[in-house]
Amino acid sequence: MNQRPDPDHLTFTVDLTVEEARRRAEVVAALGPDWDPVAVLRAEQEAHALLYSGLDAEQRRIHSMLVAAGVLPGQEPGRAASH
Incomplete structure (x- = not known):
């Protein structure tokens, strides 16, 4: 459908790709040079194992029923509840 632009409204678009990249860079910078993602993941895995041990x-x-229902995360890598 070909409509004429409304003279009372301004149409514009915003590409958030650059802003998202900037936001992610700021998050990583805020974490600082001592942040070790591998150590963090390892500690999370150890805490998860201890919690349910x-x-x-x-x-x-x-627990198995809740994992199967997607309420709780399972043991697989990248585990996260699906709901």
């Missing part, structure tokens, strides 16, 4: 049989059953 002492479950009894009923707790493991419930």
